[in-house]
Amino acid sequence: MIRLENITKIYPGTTAKAVFDLTLEIPEGSTTALIGPSGCGKTTTMRLINRLEDATRGRVFVNGEDVTAVDPVQLRRQIGYVIQNVGLFPHMNIADNIATVPRLLGWDRRKTDARIDELLHLVGLDPAADRGRYPAELSGGQRQRVGVARALAADPPVMLMDEPFGAIDPLVRGRLQNEFKQILQRVKKTVVIVTHDLDEAIKMGDRIAIMRDGKLCQYATPEAILSKPADDFVAAFIGSDASLKLLALTPVGQAMTPAAQSGYPLSVNARASLKDVLALMLAQDAPGVRVTDDQHQVLGELNRQQLFHYQQTLLAA
Numbered sequence: 001m002i003r004l005e006n007i008t009k010i011y012p013g014t015t016a017k018a019v020f021d022l023t024l025e026i027p028e029g030s031t032t033a034l035i036g037p038s039g040c041g042k043t044t045t046m047r048l049i050n051r052l053e054d055a056t057r058g059r060v061f062v063n064g065e066d067v068t069a070v071d072p073v074q075l076r077r078q079i080g081y082v083i084q085n086v087g088l089f090p091h092m093n094i095a096d097n098i099a100t101v102p103r104l105l106g107w108d109r110r111k112t113d114a115r116i117d118e119l120l121h122l123v124g125l126d127p128a129a130d131r132g133r134y135p136a137e138l139s140g141g142q143r144q145r146v147g148v149a150r151a152l153a154a155d156p157p158v159m160l161m162d163e164p165f166g167a168i169d170p171l172v173r174g175r176l177q178n179e180f181k182q183i184l185q186r187v188k189k190t191v192v193i194v195t196h197d198l199d200e201a202i203k204m205g206d207r208i209a210i211m212r213d214g215k216l217c218q219y220a221t222p223e224a225i226l227s228k229p230a231d232d233f234v235a236a237f238i239g240s241d242a243s244l245k246l247l248a249l250t251p252v253g254q255a256m257t258p259a260a261q262s263g264y265p266l267s268v269n270a271r272a273s274l275k276d277v278l279a280l281m282l283a284q285d286a287p288g289v290r291v292t293d294d295q296h297q298v299l300g301e302l303n304r305q306q307l308f309h310y311q312q313t314l315l316a317a
């Protein structure tokens, strides 16, 4: 668990408050996305957690310990850190890059090698082929995977990710987001991810913290932010397509009427989002869909009217 208590940060030589009286609690095992306009204090907030910055006022706790009471180097070994463009060591191959922290921790060679293979596998790289390659020989997306593997190497309970997908083209970014969301669910880390991209925050975050001028405007689930923005700023920030974003968050299995059979020929998987199902219904001019499981068994059905009605209930929730 990460807890920031009434944090204010004023950088030396300045008078402006980069972060002002921020209180935020990130439950263990959950992911929080920090989002807001440029300069609102996202990166500062993240760097206060691993003590790359110290707070001017207030306290930060990581797993119950005040971070100022822990040796910073010791603290950072418990916190994986992923930044844009990764910062891999160019003169080291992939295996050596991933092994940095395990070696600092004095792991023996066999344990380190096994961990490298396990992690390359986890992030979708091929241990046999990729171990010996150098960062310059990889694509941006592959480098980012290595960056995440390196951050996970010593199995830290906390992961900080600062715009981890910012430098990657949109298509690959979408795929990496999905993969990392699954990985993070599997490894059960407490994660803070800084992003400029609301869609990324919605996709990755169990909760979203929206900041403005160093202050926290709203801290809630993506559903709550989209359906009940706390003020005009948040409403403007999420924009006019909030209802479409809500549909994108909701699986059709949640909205369908359960049934053992369906007269609709068009079939969709229960995990498909309502946004995709709506697009499909419109494209195929279908009045409704049958909803099936992975074995193509019918679980229920949903027609257009029910979908729009469900959208209203999401907005009113």
Ligand SMILES: Nc1ncnc2c1ncn2[C@@H]1O[C@H](COP(=O)(O)OP(=O)(O)OP(=O)(O)O)[C@@H](O)[C@H]1O
Binding pocket: 011, 012, 014, 018, 036, 037, 038, 039, 040, 041, 042, 043, 044, 045, 196
């Ligand atoms: N080292 C520093 N010295 C002085 N001021 C700083 C320093 N780092 C950041 N700031 C200021 O603190 C404020 C918050 O910066 P921060 O980088 O946390 O914002 P951000 O929300 O992450 O921005 P961006 O989205 O552009 O990366 C800004 O006004 C910035 O200019």
